[in-house]
Amino acid sequence: MILTVTLNPALDVTYTVDAISAHATHRVRHVVSQPGGKGVNVARILHAVGEPVLVTGLLGGVTGAFVMTQLDAAGVPVSFVRIQGECRRTVTVVDAGEATGFWEPGPTVTPAEWGRFVEHYAALVRLARVVVLSGSLPTGLPADAYAVLIRTAAAHRVRTILDSSGEALWLGIAARPDIAKPDAEELAERLAATATVVSHPCIGDDDVGPARQVLRLGARAVVVSHGRRGLVGLTGDQAWRVAAPEAITGNAAGAGDACVAALARALHDGTPWPAPLADAVAMSAAAAGAPVAGVVDQDTYCRLRPYIAATAQAAT
Amino acid sequence: MILTVTLNPALDVTYTVDAISAHATHRVRHVVSQPGGKGVNVARILHAVGEPVLVTGLLGGVTGAFVMTQLDAAGVPVSFVRIQGECRRTVTVVDAGEATGFWEPGPTVTPAEWGRFVEHYAALVRLARVVVLSGSLPTGLPADAYAVLIRTAAAHRVRTILDSSGEALWLGIAARPDIAKPDAEELAERLAATATVVSHPCIGDDDVGPARQVLRLGARAVVVSHGRRGLVGLTGDQAWRVAAPEAITGNAAGAGDACVAALARALHDGTPWPAPLADAVAMSAAAAGAPVAGVVDQDTYCRLRPYIAATAQAAT
Numbered sequence: 001m002i003l004t005v006t007l008n009p010a011l012d013v014t015y016t017v018d019a020i021s022a023h024a025t026h027r028v029r030h031v032v033s034q035p036g037g038k039g040v041n042v043a044r045i046l047h048a049v050g051e052p053v054l055v056t057g058l059l060g061g062v063t064g065a066f067v068m069t070q071l072d073a074a075g076v077p078v079s080f081v082r083i084q085g086e087c088r089r090t091v092t093v094v095d096a097g098e099a100t101g102f103w104e105p106g107p108t109v110t111p112a113e114w115g116r117f118v119e120h121y122a123a124l125v126r127l128a129r130v131v132v133l134s135g136s137l138p139t140g141l142p143a144d145a146y147a148v149l150i151r152t153a154a155a156h157r158v159r160t161i162l163d164s165s166g167e168a169l170w171l172g173i174a175a176r177p178d179i180a181k182p183d184a185e186e187l188a189e190r191l192a193a194t195a196t197v198v199s200h201p202c203i204g205d206d207d208v209g210p211a212r213q214v215l216r217l218g219a220r221a222v223v224v225s226h227g228r229r230g231l232v233g234l235t236g237d238q239a240w241r242v243a244a245p246e247a248i249t250g251n252a253a254g255a256g257d258a259c260v261a262a263l264a265r266a267l268h269d270g271t272p273w274p275a276p277l278a279d280a281v282a283m284s285a286a287a288a289g290a291p292v293a294g295v296v297d298q299d300t301y302c303r304l305r306p307y308i309a310a311t312a313q314a315a316t
Numbered sequence: 317m318i319l320t321v322t323l324n325p326a327l328d329v330t331y332t333v334d335a336i337s338a339h340a341t342h343r344v345r346h347v348v349s350q351p352g353g354k355g356v357n358v359a360r361i362l363h364a365v366g367e368p369v370l371v372t373g374l375l376g377g378v379t380g381a382f383v384m385t386q387l388d389a390a391g392v393p394v395s396f397v398r399i400q401g402e403c404r405r406t407v408t409v410v411d412a413g414e415a416t417g418f419w420e421p422g423p424t425v426t427p428a429e430w431g432r433f434v435e436h437y438a439a440l441v442r443l444a445r446v447v448v449l450s451g452s453l454p455t456g457l458p459a460d461a462y463a464v465l466i467r468t469a470a471a472h473r474v475r476t477i478l479d480s481s482g483e484a485l486w487l488g489i490a491a492r493p494d495i496a497k498p499d500a501e502e503l504a505e506r507l508a509a510t511a512t513v514v515s516h517p518c519i520g521d522d523d524v525g526p527a528r529q530v531l532r533l534g535a536r537a538v539v540v541s542h543g544r545r546g547l548v549g550l551t552g553d554q555a556w557r558v559a560a561p562e563a564i565t566g567n568a569a570g571a572g573d574a575c576v577a578a579l580a581r582a583l584h585d586g587t588p589w590p591a592p593l594a595d596a597v598a599m600s601a602a603a604a605g606a607p608v609a610g611v612v613d614q615d616t617y618c619r620l621r622p623y624i625a626a627t628a629q630a631a632t
Contacts, residue, residue: 015407015418022336025417062382069378091331091407093418101341102331102409 002046002264003128003158005121005149006039006057008106008138009080011067011089014292020095034292035067035074036090038134038163041257041294042264045287047076048296051265054079056124058117058138060107061086079124081117083109085138109140118148125153130268132260133172134163146172159267162219163260173218179263180219183256184226187214207232208239208313223277225259225284227252233277233310240274240310242281258287258296274310282308318362318580319444319474321437321465322355322373324422324454325396327383327405330608336411350608351383352406354450354479357573357610358580361603363392364612367581370395372440374433374454376423377402395440397433399425401454425456434464441469446584448576449488450479462488475583478535479576489534495579496535499572500542503530523548524555524629539593541575541600543568549593549626556590556626558597574603574612590626598624 016030035044039057046053059067059080064087071078085107093100125131131153133146142148146168153160154176162169162177165186173180182190187210207226211234214222221235230244262283266276286301287293332346351360355373362369375383375396380403387394401423409416441447447469449462458464462484469476470492478485478493481502489496498506503526523542527550530538537551546560578599582592602617603609 015420017418020338021416022338023414023416025419028418028420031420062378062385066378091418098339100337100339102333102344102407103341104331104344104347 001052001054001128002043002130002132002268003054003056003124004039004043004046004132004134004264006037006043006055006135007109007117007141007145008136009035009037009040009057009059009064009067009087010104010106011063011087012036012292013089013091015091015093017093017095020093020098020100026093032292033066033070034294035070036293038253038257038260039132040067040071041254042132042134042261043076044071044074044294045258045261045283045296046264047074049261049265049298051268053077054124054128056080056121058083058107058109058113059087060084063087063089079120081113081120083107083113085109106138107140109138111140114141114145118152121149122152125156125158128153128158130159130161130264132161132163132264133177134257134260136164136166137168143167144171144175146177147175150175150177161260161264161267163256170217173214176218176220178219178267179221179223180214181223181225181256181260181263182214184210184224187211187224207241208234211239221273223259223263223280225256227255230281231259231277232313233274235273238273239313240277241313242274242277242308242310244281245285245304245308252288254290254293254295255284255288257293258283261296274312277310278308279305317368317370317444318359318446318448318584319370319372319440320355320359320362320448320450320580322353322359322371322451323425323433323457323461324452325351325353325356325373325375325380325383325403326420326422327379327403328352328608329405329407331407331409333409333411336409336414336416342409348608349382349386350610351386352609354569354573354576355448356383356387357570358448358450358577359392360387360390360610361574361577361599361612362580363390365577365581365614367584369393370440370444372396372437374399374423374425374429375403376400379403379405395436397429397436399423399429401425422454423456425454427456430457430461434468437465438468441472441474444469444474446475446477446580448477448479448580449493450477450573450576452480452482453484459483460487460491462493463491466491466493477576477580477583479572486533489530492534492536494535494583495537495539496530497539497541497576497579498530500526500540503527503540523557524550527555537589539575539579539596541572543571547575547593547597548629549590551589554589555629556593557629558590558593558624558626560597561601561620561624568604570606570609570611571600571604573609574599577612590628593626594624595621 060083088106376399404422
């Protein structure tokens with residue numbers, strides 16, 4: 001079973017309006033509300049492709065109850081820890097294909113609630129083969145929350161994938177996840193900021209070099225997403241690059257979650273490298289065309305998959 | 317008891333952001349969610365000033381359940397008819413004092429649901445002395461919905477106040493409500509559109525004349541709100557004007573609901589004209605300063621009330 005952890009889930013609300021204009025009143029033509037947060041989206045994709053999955057995390061308030069109801073209705077198994085704070089909403093207003101976003105701040109989690117989650121997680125992790133840790137941390141959690149959860153999984157020989165940003169990502173990487181999945185921008189920003197403390201500066205290939213730093217910081221494998229350009233994957237001393245089919249455009253958030261879902265499936269099934277990387281690119285491409293995250297177009301996936309392959313890169 | 321009817325209630329969500337910009341993503345600094353819809357706001361004000369009130373209407377979905385929970389928590393008695401459709405939300409994004417609004421379309425009500433409401437209302441109306449009918453009609457209701465409810469109230473000798481717009485207002489006025497409360501813009505628009513069918517064109521005073529047309533169309537009394545300028549009130553052959561104190565600026569929607577609340581209280585207590593008009597202006601002024609509708613600042617009300625009086629106008 002694949003356990004996905006979403007510590008800051010959301011209700012993603014999409015409004016369609018004719019044309020957005022600051023300081024005016026708009027009639028919303030169409031409303032779509034769906035469960036969100038990276039881990040929830042990964043779980044929805046895994047469930048859709050028939051993988052055994054369980055969703056956990058922290059969830060509160062009336063919006064949280066609605067998220068739970070919708071996941072139940074979709075048949076996705078959930079086991080959240082309830083918190084006092086209200087689950088955040090994201091409101092995306094779409095006009096003529098362009099999006100204007102409003103992100104609620106989300107709840108503040110108390111130390112007692114975090115303590116209850118750590119206990120709950122320790123029980124669930126024994127049932128899992130792979131744990132996916134995705135997304136931002138809500139206010140109130142320790143910055144090393146993902147590191148704590150990765151160490152618990154490792155103690156039970158459960159594999160881990162980490163997809164986050166900022167301190168939560170970098171402290172998590174130090175706890176040695178099986179796969180870290182930063183995006184190229186996050187990596188560039190961090191490595192520039194810590195250039196003075198990196199003992200081995202990047203040598204050679206522009207993309208493989210920075211990714212290798214992530215291995216040095218603790219991750220057992222790293223997959224760096226370069227958006228429309230594709231992926232770079234490294235494990236041990238092997239490196240691969242996978243070009244994206246030219247068709248990848250659209251929903252970048254959805255594509256990232258589909259990439260993680262593919263990697264989780266491969267880790268769960270023991271698929272040897274580099275096949276998971278090609279699969280991740282095909283899944284991303286098949287998700288990017290959907291208007292909302294957490295959905296993969298199976299036909300697109302099946303059509304593209306045979307044409308995508310990983311290319312070995314020189315070790316640096 | 318005052319029964320307020322809200323056929324299209326809402327959850328009013330207010331977001332505070334630093335500066336709104338089309339096609340960008342915004343971190344919401346502050347979120348406030350509260351029950352809305354004109355009738356609900358009128359009831360909250362009446363409850364706050366100690367009047368016996370009961371809220372009814374049509375309410376559905378998870379958002380509807382949240383609205384109910386919040387009214388319960390505020391101690392406002394409710395007796396809604398549950399419907400299948402999801403209660404609408406309004407999202408108002410505030411930056412530097414300016415507001416950008418997004419109004420969800422709201423549910424579609426089935427004929428069976430409307431039938432259940434009409435029955436439920438007929439039972440509640442026997443307990444009431446005054447019925448307040450406020451706001452827009454949701455999709456699926458007959459345009460003469462307010463006319464039906466006004467006739468039912470009249471059959472039980474229960475007094476009615478109608479505050480709506482468009483066809484719902486004008487068909488309702490034909491059913492002879494005790495007070496109709498159109499705003500000046502609505503009146504100007506309608507009278508211009510129907511100029512050819514009005515047998516007695518306006519004569520004399522610019523503001524009293526159009527208001528008198530509303531009496532001719534069926535209302536027993538009419539109160540026309542002129543926003544910051546104040547009110548014009550007519551009943552039988554008497555007419556009054558009440559100037560607003562110079563301080564009235566701000567929340568126009570909140571001011572309108574406070575005006576209706578004051579008129580409902582006066583009708584309930586049998587306060588003779590024109591005192592209700594002066595009271596309505598004081599209540600509006602005391603509500604206009606609040607950032608959200610449904611709230612009246614009691615200190616402002618008490619400070620302003622002694623200085624506000626109605627001035628008799630020449631009959632036209």
